[in-house]
Amino acid sequence: xxxxxxxxxxxxxxxxxxxxxxxxxxxxxxxxxxxRGATAATVVVDLAEVEFIDSAGLGMxxxxxxxxxxxxxxxxxxxxxxxxxxxxxxxxxxxLFALED
Amino acid sequence: MTKLGEPTLIADGVAPAVSEEVARRAxxxxxxxxxGALVVLIxxxxxxxxxxxxxxxxxACVEVIDRDAADAAAVAARLSAEPGLAVSxxxxxxxxxxxxxxxxxxxxxxxxxxxxxxxxxxxxxHEAVVNxxxxxxxxxxxxxxxxxxxxxxxxxxxxxxxxxxxxxxRRLEVRASWDDGRVTVVVADAGPGFDVESLAARNEPTRxxxxxxxxxxxxxxxxxxxxxxxxxxxxxxx
Numbered sequence: 528x529x530x531x532x533x534x535x536x537x538x539x540x541x542x543x544x545x546x547x548x549x550x551x552x553x554x555x556x557x558x559x560x561x562x563r564g565a566t567a568a569t570v571v572v573d574l575a576e577v578e579f580i581d582s583a584g585l586g587m588x589x590x591x592x593x594x595x596x597x598x599x600x601x602x603x604x605x606x607x608x609x610x611x612x613x614x615x616x617x618x619x620x621x622x623l624f625a626l627e628d
Numbered sequence: 629m630t631k632l633g634e635p636t637l638i639a640d641g642v643a644p645a646v647s648e649e650v651a652r653r654a655x656x657x658x659x660x661x662x663x664g665a666l667v668v669l670i671x672x673x674x675x676x677x678x679x680x681x682x683x684x685x686x687x688a689c690v691e692v693i694d695r696d697a698a699d700a701a702a703v704a705a706r707l708s709a710e711p712g713l714a715v716s717x718x719x720x721x722x723x724x725x726x727x728x729x730x731x732x733x734x735x736x737x738x739x740x741x742x743x744x745x746x747x748x749x750x751x752x753x754h755e756a757v758v759n760x761x762x763x764x765x766x767x768x769x770x771x772x773x774x775x776x777x778x779x780x781x782x783x784x785x786x787x788x789x790x791x792x793x794x795x796x797x798r799r800l801e802v803r804a805s806w807d808d809g810r811v812t813v814v815v816a817d818a819g820p821g822f823d824v825e826s827l828a829a830r831n832e833p834t835r836x837x838x839x840x841x842x843x844x845x846x847x848x849x850x851x852x853x854x855x856x857x858x859x860x861x862x863x864x865x866x
Contacts, residue, residue, distance in 0.1 A: 533682075543768065544641075546729075548754070548758075549758055550723075552779070552780070552783040556780060558774055579729075579747075579750070579751075580754055581751065581754055581755060581844055582758075582837075582839040582840040583758065583841075584838075585839060586771075586779070586835075586836035586837055587779075587838075589834060589835075589836045590774075590775075590776050592778060593775075593776070594776065609747065610747045610748075610751060614751065614843065617843065618833060618839065618843075620822040620830065620833060622833050623833050623834065
């Protein structure tokens with residue numbers, strides 16, 4: 528997995544790329560620190576370039592959500608495609624996140 | 629010169645003395661230049677070598693772990709006798725490579741699986757492999773409280789076990805067999821097993837762990853847990 532984070536105009540954009548799996552915990556830790564330290568009211572996670580996500584990757588998205596909510600920010604999952612969109616639907620994430628195309 | 633129909637073996641990254649001993653012990657002849665071998669023996673495995681081996685092997689890819697020829701020969705003899713495609717690696721190698729992706733890509737090429745089906749099988753096999761690696765062979769338990777701190781502690785425990793040969797050199801096996809309608813994939817570890825009753829598949833949306841078995845159940849037509857929790861058997865429609 529690759530990632531980059533940018534905070535602008537009240538929004539923290541987290542762009543993930545490649546395969547998001549249990550092996551990516553070190554990068555995930557950096558992302559959590561960014562979410563903790565940001566002041567933005569909205570965290571947008573761009574999944575458009577993610578080709579594969581596993582159950583641990585879903586767990587990491589949930590921990591981003593917990594971290595954002597602890598400072599009253601919300602999380603949007605944007606652009607999920609293919610396998611990623613299917614697993615997010617199977618896991619009933621529409622009840623937890625705002626999902627956008 | 630290899631005789632027609634004789635079970636064969638090729639090696640990639642393995643010292644010649646070791647591969648010759650494995651071939652002798654397993655009753656496999658070294659393959660000639662022409663044909664594909666039944667078994668590909670590998671060591672110092674990275675993604676590139678694993679992909680090459682999965683493409684070349686007619687039946688099995690077997691890692692030589694810690695230069696133990698007797699162990700590799702026993703695995704090679706067993707796997708070469710079963711039709712299908714199999715891979716047997718150390719836990720360290722299974723963790724360091726994209727095993728599920730490479731295995732299911734090779735399987736998909738052989739069976740002509742369409743892309744959506746291949747992705748579903750890949751995710752199920754990946755989840756089964758991760759469970760076998762982390763909870764089976766490395767004996768790292770599930771997340772206790774599901775906080776970020778717990779998660780980091782869990783990741784550190786995994787990294788620590790990967791440096792301990794008693795855990796990191798345990799074998800992990802993935803094997804597939806098929807007929808016209810179905811493909812069955814078995815993922816087996818060498819850990820102490822589980823209380824199978826405790827392995828409820830969970831899908832409460834907010835759960836951060838324990839979702840893997842649920843996903844496998846959604847993706848596979850049939851799932852069975854065998855050998856006291858050491859073996860997961862998944863059946864998919866082709």
